[in-house]
Amino acid sequence: MVRANAAGWAALAIMLGLGAGGTAEEPAGPTLPPVSERARAVHAAGMLFDGHNDYPWLIRDEGDMGMARIDFAKSAPGQTDIPRLRKGGLKAQFWSVYIPSDYPNPTRTVVEQIDFVNRLVEKYPDDLQLALTADDVEAAVKAGKIASLIGIEGGVAIDDSFAELRAFHKLGARYMTLTHNKTLAWADAATGERKHGGLNEFGERVVAEMNRLGMLVDISHVSAETMADVLRVAKAPVIASHSSAFALCPVPRNVPDEILAGLKSNGGVVMVNFYSAFLVPDSNKKAAEAKAEIRKVHPDRAEARKAIAEWYKNEPGAIRGTVATVVDHIDHIVKVAGIDHVGIGSDFDGINSWPVGLEDVSDYPRITEELLRRGYSEPDIHKILGGNALRALREAEAVAKKLQAETPPQVDEIRHKKNDHDD
Numbered sequence: 001m002v003r004a005n006a007a008g009w010a011a012l013a014i015m016l017g018l019g020a021g022g023t024a025e026e027p028a029g030p031t032l033p034p035v036s037e038r039a040r041a042v043h044a045a046g047m048l049f050d051g052h053n054d055y056p057w058l059i060r061d062e063g064d065m066g067m068a069r070i071d072f073a074k075s076a077p078g079q080t081d082i083p084r085l086r087k088g089g090l091k092a093q094f095w096s097v098y099i100p101s102d103y104p105n106p107t108r109t110v111v112e113q114i115d116f117v118n119r120l121v122e123k124y125p126d127d128l129q130l131a132l133t134a135d136d137v138e139a140a141v142k143a144g145k146i147a148s149l150i151g152i153e154g155g156v157a158i159d160d161s162f163a164e165l166r167a168f169h170k171l172g173a174r175y176m177t178l179t180h181n182k183t184l185a186w187a188d189a190a191t192g193e194r195k196h197g198g199l200n201e202f203g204e205r206v207v208a209e210m211n212r213l214g215m216l217v218d219i220s221h222v223s224a225e226t227m228a229d230v231l232r233v234a235k236a237p238v239i240a241s242h243s244s245a246f247a248l249c250p251v252p253r254n255v256p257d258e259i260l261a262g263l264k265s266n267g268g269v270v271m272v273n274f275y276s277a278f279l280v281p282d283s284n285k286k287a288a289e290a291k292a293e294i295r296k297v298h299p300d301r302a303e304a305r306k307a308i309a310e311w312y313k314n315e316p317g318a319i320r321g322t323v324a325t326v327v328d329h330i331d332h333i334v335k336v337a338g339i340d341h342v343g344i345g346s347d348f349d350g351i352n353s354w355p356v357g358l359e360d361v362s363d364y365p366r367i368t369e370e371l372l373r374r375g376y377s378e379p380d381i382h383k384i385l386g387g388n389a390l391r392a393l394r395e396a397e398a399v400a401k402k403l404q405a406e407t408p409p410q411v412d413e414i415r416h417k418k419n420d421h422d423d
């Protein structure tokens with residue numbers, strides 16, 4: 001999740017000519033050659049498992065948590081709906097239940113989105129099926145459904161409470177991104193204050209408890225020091241549900257090479273994010289400059305908006321990135337961490353700029369096409385698309401089973417203030 005609020009989305013929708021908050025047709029994008037038959041076949045034979053989609057938060061922003069106006073089976077605003085998911089060959093999705101760092105009632109807000117995912121799955125049973133385990137994912141895929149998993153984005157959700165962490169696991173959360181953009185009482189964020197030099201002791205216990213529960217520890221958004229601390233204490237594979245390679249795009253939120261190398265022994269998976277600013281160095285700065293130039297030429301706001309939409313549509317990828325840029329990040333992670341440690345974590349519906357050719361969830365097969373073009377074998381492509389993510393989830397479940405037999409739950413005594421219970 002990058003986008004901050006509804007206004008941001010509305011502005012983007014206007015910029016792209018989608019109409020503010022209206023039901024989008026295909027977002028504006030360039031016309032690219034169709035994906036080859038071969039790539040479609042390889043793609044369909046694999047199991048695309050995306051680590052991060054912010055649709056629940058988008059719908060919250062749209063003010064339609066009751067799903068009265070938007071029909072996910074027809075077309076939804078933004079980048080995700082069932083027809084486009086089917087076209088894109090998605091088999092499993094971690095739906096992000098996001099909580100910004102500073103937001104009232106974080107726990108309730110996350111519960112509301114978990115409830116939304118449950119209701120979404122119940123409303124569209126022909127296409128979606130809830131998955132709580134790796135076996136559930138495979139069963140859903142076998143039944144022709146999109147396996148739907150829940151991942152919490154933002155450890156602020158647990159309110160520094162192991163009880164809440166466990167309750168969220170019971171509610172179906174199968175990963176938690178330890179932080180969002182701000183540092184918590186127990187973990188430093190990539191874009192937050194350096195307060196603990198990584199995880200503090202409580203943070204280490206959070207990781208231990210997540211391992212014991214079988215909830216994947218997500219190192220997207222945390223500082224490099226926190227990533228290193230997680231790798232040091234984790235007993236199960238970790239994931240970065242939506243992060244790219246720091247070596248190719250040095251933003252603090254991307255994963256540096258030493259962490260990538262550390263994934264080999266951990267078994268973890270970095271799932272590559274499609275946000276332009278995490279793929280192309282200085283993307284946001286270059287985009288702002290380009291838009292400022294357009295505004296100079298078009299003092300009229302409406303005209304400028306039109307021209308910016310046109311620019312966005314025709315930008316060849318120097319700023320937005322292309323499918324090849326995404327695959328460059330995949331290549332780099334393969335080189336440093338190995339073929340078993342890379343995946344896809346689009347961040348669709350949580351981003352306001354994406355690569356040319358990856359306009360929405362219908363475009364995933366273009367990645368398969370580019371991987372084939374670069375000589376990846378079909379089995380390796382299947383690992384990247386989702387095999388690695390599924391393996392990490394399965395391994396985390398096995399570790400949890402073992403830890404549950406050996407280790408008691410983390411519990412902090414509750415210290416009531418004197419007279420707390422006086423009437």
Ligand SMILES: [Zn+2]
Nearest residue numbers: 001002153242
């Ligand atoms: Zn995010």
